[in-house]
Amino acid sequence: MTPLLSVRGLVRRYGALVAVDHVEFTVLPGEVHAVIGPNGAGKSSFLALLAGEARPDAGEIEFAGTNITRLPAFARARLGIARAFQITAVIPDFPVLQNAVLAVLASVGRGFGMGRAAMHDPVLLDGARRLLARVGLAAQESRLAGDLAHGAQRQLELAMALAGRPRLLLLDEPIAGTGPEESRAMVALLQSIRQAPGERPGIVLVEHDLEAVFALADRITVMAEGRVIACDVPDRIRADAAVRAAYLGDDAR
Amino acid sequence: MDPILLLTQALNGLQLGVMLFLMAAGLTLVFGIMGLINLAHGSLYMAGAYAMAAVFAWSGSFLAGLAAAVAAAALLGVAIEMAALRLLYRRDHLDQVLATFGLILFFNELARIIWGPAAIFVTVPAALSHTVEILPGAPYPAYRLVVIAAGVAVAAGLYLLIARTRLGMLIRAGASNRTMVSALGVDIGRLYTAVFALGAGLAALAGAMAGPILSVEPGMGEPVLILTLVVIVVGGIGSIRGAFAAALLIGFVDTIGRAFLPALLRDLLAPSAANAVGPALASMLIYLTMAVVLAIRPQGLFAARTG
Amino acid sequence: MPRAALWAILLAMAVLLPFAADLAGQGYYVGFATRVAIFAIAALSLDLILGYGGLVSLGHAAFLGIGAYSVGIWTSHGVTAAPVHWATALAAGGLFALVTGLIALRTAGVAFIMITLAFAQMLFFLAVSLKAYGGDDGLTLWDAARLGPLDLSDDRTLYWVAIAWLVLFLLLGRHLVASRFGLVLQGARSNERRMRALGFDIRRHRLLAYVLSGMAASIAGCLLAHMTDFVSPAYMSWQRSGELVVMVLLGGIGTLHGAILGAAVLLILEEVLAGLTQHWMLILGAILVAMALVARRGLHGLLAALRGRR
Ligand SMILES: Nc1ncnc2c1ncn2[C@@H]1O[C@H](COP(=O)(O)OP(=O)(O)O)[C@@H](O)[C@H]1O
Numbered sequence: 001m002t003p004l005l006s007v008r009g010l011v012r013r014y015g016a017l018v019a020v021d022h023v024e025f026t027v028l029p030g031e032v033h034a035v036i037g038p039n040g041a042g043k044s045s046f047l048a049l050l051a052g053e054a055r056p057d058a059g060e061i062e063f064a065g066t067n068i069t070r071l072p073a074f075a076r077a078r079l080g081i082a083r084a085f086q087i088t089a090v091i092p093d094f095p096v097l098q099n100a101v102l103a104v105l106a107s108v109g110r111g112f113g114m115g116r117a118a119m120h121d122p123v124l125l126d127g128a129r130r131l132l133a134r135v136g137l138a139a140q141e142s143r144l145a146g147d148l149a150h151g152a153q154r155q156l157e158l159a160m161a162l163a164g165r166p167r168l169l170l171l172d173e174p175i176a177g178t179g180p181e182e183s184r185a186m187v188a189l190l191q192s193i194r195q196a197p198g199e200r201p202g203i204v205l206v207e208h209d210l211e212a213v214f215a216l217a218d219r220i221t222v223m224a225e226g227r228v229i230a231c232d233v234p235d236r237i238r239a240d241a242a243v244r245a246a247y248l249g250d251d252a253r
Numbered sequence: 254m255d256p257i258l259l260l261t262q263a264l265n266g267l268q269l270g271v272m273l274f275l276m277a278a279g280l281t282l283v284f285g286i287m288g289l290i291n292l293a294h295g296s297l298y299m300a301g302a303y304a305m306a307a308v309f310a311w312s313g314s315f316l317a318g319l320a321a322a323v324a325a326a327a328l329l330g331v332a333i334e335m336a337a338l339r340l341l342y343r344r345d346h347l348d349q350v351l352a353t354f355g356l357i358l359f360f361n362e363l364a365r366i367i368w369g370p371a372a373i374f375v376t377v378p379a380a381l382s383h384t385v386e387i388l389p390g391a392p393y394p395a396y397r398l399v400v401i402a403a404g405v406a407v408a409a410g411l412y413l414l415i416a417r418t419r420l421g422m423l424i425r426a427g428a429s430n431r432t433m434v435s436a437l438g439v440d441i442g443r444l445y446t447a448v449f450a451l452g453a454g455l456a457a458l459a460g461a462m463a464g465p466i467l468s469v470e471p472g473m474g475e476p477v478l479i480l481t482l483v484v485i486v487v488g489g490i491g492s493i494r495g496a497f498a499a500a501l502l503i504g505f506v507d508t509i510g511r512a513f514l515p516a517l518l519r520d521l522l523a524p525s526a527a528n529a530v531g532p533a534l535a536s537m538l539i540y541l542t543m544a545v546v547l548a549i550r551p552q553g554l555f556a557a558r559t560g
Numbered sequence: 561m562p563r564a565a566l567w568a569i570l571l572a573m574a575v576l577l578p579f580a581a582d583l584a585g586q587g588y589y590v591g592f593a594t595r596v597a598i599f600a601i602a603a604l605s606l607d608l609i610l611g612y613g614g615l616v617s618l619g620h621a622a623f624l625g626i627g628a629y630s631v632g633i634w635t636s637h638g639v640t641a642a643p644v645h646w647a648t649a650l651a652a653g654g655l656f657a658l659v660t661g662l663i664a665l666r667t668a669g670v671a672f673i674m675i676t677l678a679f680a681q682m683l684f685f686l687a688v689s690l691k692a693y694g695g696d697d698g699l700t701l702w703d704a705a706r707l708g709p710l711d712l713s714d715d716r717t718l719y720w721v722a723i724a725w726l727v728l729f730l731l732l733g734r735h736l737v738a739s740r741f742g743l744v745l746q747g748a749r750s751n752e753r754r755m756r757a758l759g760f761d762i763r764r765h766r767l768l769a770y771v772l773s774g775m776a777a778s779i780a781g782c783l784l785a786h787m788t789d790f791v792s793p794a795y796m797s798w799q800r801s802g803e804l805v806v807m808v809l810l811g812g813i814g815t816l817h818g819a820i821l822g823a824a825v826l827l828i829l830e831e832v833l834a835g836l837t838q839h840w841m842l843i844l845g846a847i848l849v850a851m852a853l854v855a856r857r858g859l860h861g862l863l864a865a866l867r868g869r870r
């Protein structure tokens with residue numbers, strides 16, 4: 001199977017620090033490829049490079065047969081790369097429904113839409129409500145997004161990412177920092193995304209919650225100090241001595 | 254092109270450049286460290302010029318005037334910082350614009366009340382009122398040479414201050430990492446006030462030295478302020494090195510452009526067209542320079558890594 | 561009272577104002593009201609980018625200058641047809657916004673403030689150096705602009721024309737901020753990163769907003785020249801730009817109608833203070849500082865807070 005995403009020799013420096021150091025990486029269609037590693041390993045920087053928010057100092061990124069290394073973030077989003085951030089990024093001063101409308105709008109319109117009302121458009125509103133229902137936020141549609149609980153904001157953000165039926169989802173710690181209840185809901189939601197007929201986006205999942213990672217991932221890449229130190233199926237990662245030393249060791253305690 | 258004229262204009266450009274650097278250094282530090290856009294920086298320049306004019310006239314000593322100007326503006330800076338601006342550091346840029354715009358109106362009117370609306374002329378100190386022959390047949394005002402020397406000396410001093418001293422270390426650290434500075438046990442409020450006073454003193458020095466070259470009048474700070482803002486964006490907001498390079502660049506471009514562009518155009522265009530276009534283009538040249546730099550490097554020549 | 565009725569009453573009052581002024585024997589107020597309407601247009605156009613787009617422009621008076629000089633230059637060549645002046649202003653203002661916006665929008669935040677200010681200053685000096693059109697001293701317009709059969713040197717006529725433009729821009733503005741375009745603009749003000757990740761080309765949206773805003777403000781500049789029969793570089797001084805920002809903040813940012821309120825309040829305030837003392841700028845400056853420190857959301861916010869408390 002040809003990979004959906006393939007990354008070769010990706011490098012990103014911050015001054016003397018090499019945050020992402022010659023990373024090789026692939027995601028197959030429909031695959032959940034988890035990235036784990038200690039804090040500061042470069043996971044978020046790596047996602048930023050994939051999303052186009054930061055420019056690599058070296059390396060190539062290919063997505064669905066196109067070289068996207070030099071495309072800006074918004075253009076990558078249009079190709080079908082959607083994103084949830086480590087620090088939740090919704091539009092805090094918009095109501096929940098309006099956030100969802102924006103996400104639907106991003107997926108349907110390409111013009112400026114100056115002549116078309118936004119919040120009275122049945123197409124946008126229906127799409128937005130369907131999205132909210134999918135993540136269980138329908139009842140909260142008129143609250144300000146910034147007033148939602150942290151877990152609910154994460155779900156809203158994920159809903160917004162899903163609006164454009166992305167082919168690749170980049171998720172930065174969607175579970176970390178949520179309570180047990182919310183975290184179970186999020187794992188279930190991610191499972192449902194994986195299995196939704198016809199969609200099955202590839203997912204790059206950066207996550208600290210190893211239980212969730214082992215439950216969801218098809219493959220796991222372990223990063224430390226910017227480098228990939230292992231990449232394999234979950235069972236073998238669990239058994240890998242180098243990984244234990246670099247990461248699991250201090251977490252398994 | 255006449256080499257003597259070129260040399261003279263180059264010196265004029267250098268003189269404008271060092272003045273702009275004195276203004277820009279304080280403004281860019283205040284922005285880089287405190288995140289404050291202080292439009293009233295030109296008022297401190299004006300305060301320096303007036304204080305200089307008053308003390309020089311009263312005491313007859315130019316040096317006393319300079320010292321008074323720097324001291325008065327530094328005190329004024331501390332007062333403004335403590336009374337108003339420190340409340341705005343973490344705020345929206347819009348609040349900062351509103352408050353410092355208000356300060357400009359306030360201080361310009363205050364100057365009008367105290368010294369009247371007319372321009373005050375400050376004479377060049379007698380010891381420097383002669384010209385110096387920098388090349389055979391090329392006289393240049395001694396006062397301007399001293400201004401250039403003083404500006405360069407202050408720039409060097411500022412460099413040493415930032416590179417070598419404890420205050421400088423804190424300034425550099427503060428520009429990139431607030432929490433670290435607090436963790437060092439430094440009273441960050443005091444550091445900010447000190448930085449603000451330093452910037453005010455430099456602006457006042459520029460204003461005081463400009464007194465005998467330009468006229469001292471209410472509102473004199475704003476044209477300089479706007480040039481300074483151009484310097485800062487071209488140099489890279491928050492970067493002292495950038496401010497220095499851009500100040501010289503803008504100083505040269507403006508002076509040389511005004512001196513030679515009209516003549517150059519006369520060679521290229523019909524005289525009537527050249528006479529119309531020349532001055533217009535010369536007066537826009539620095540802004541066009543800014544546009545070109547930003548089109549190529551939106552972050553400015555030396556981007557500082559600040560938030 | 562339903563909102564529509566309220567607006568209808570306000571509009572009727574605005575249209576009938578000249579008659580009331582006549583009855584009261586205070587013809588002077590028609591001119592003053594025209595000024596308010598003109599600055600309301602400029603402030604409203606600024607609010608589109610400032611309030612909805614989050615772009616702090618400190619050079620908006622440049623567009624007043626562009627509009628004024630469109631009138632001045634045509635008039636000095638004997639062209640007095642206002643539609644020609646307006647079309648020129650719209651084109652020139654839009655073009656200036658496009659070119660400077662392309663550069664200014666490559667940067668963000670505080671740099672945008674400085675760059676817009678610098679470009680306005682550039683235009684100011686350009687006008688100063690235009691000796692053929694009065695240079696520093698400005699240009700007096702000897703011929704009144706005409707709109708078909710109407711003579712715009714007539715105070716009332718010009719007032720109604722200004723009100724018509726204001727209403728048009730208010731309606732267009734309201735439509736625009738409620739449109740898809742407006743939603744994207746506001747989303748980007750609040751969370752740029754999220755909007756990019758959704759696939760919106762934020763810079764293009766902002767550029768368009770900036771161009772539209774510049775065009776509207778240029779019309780205000782035309783009207784200003786029609787009113788004063790005079791154009792000068794002072795129309796685009798940095799103080800003017802600052803005043804426009806103050807108007808938007810005073811009336812309440814991001815509301816459009818707040819900009820109208822702010823224009824009225826600032827001009828009235830200036831008038832009142834100037835009646836008290838020759839040094840009224842001192843007081844105004846102090847008021848602005850106090851406003852920045854305490855009353856952050858303008859009169860609109862103050863009213864809303866009072867209403868909320870009751
Ligand atoms: N914008 C930046 N500027 C400077 N250093 C950065 C920046 N972003 C990340 N870093 C550094 O890069 C390294 C990797 O960070 P990050 O990608 O956030 O790691 P992770 O997500 O794995 O915790 C860290 O040492 C971090 O301090």
Ligand SMILES: [Mg+2]
Nearest residue numbers: 043044045086
């Ligand atoms: Mg991270």
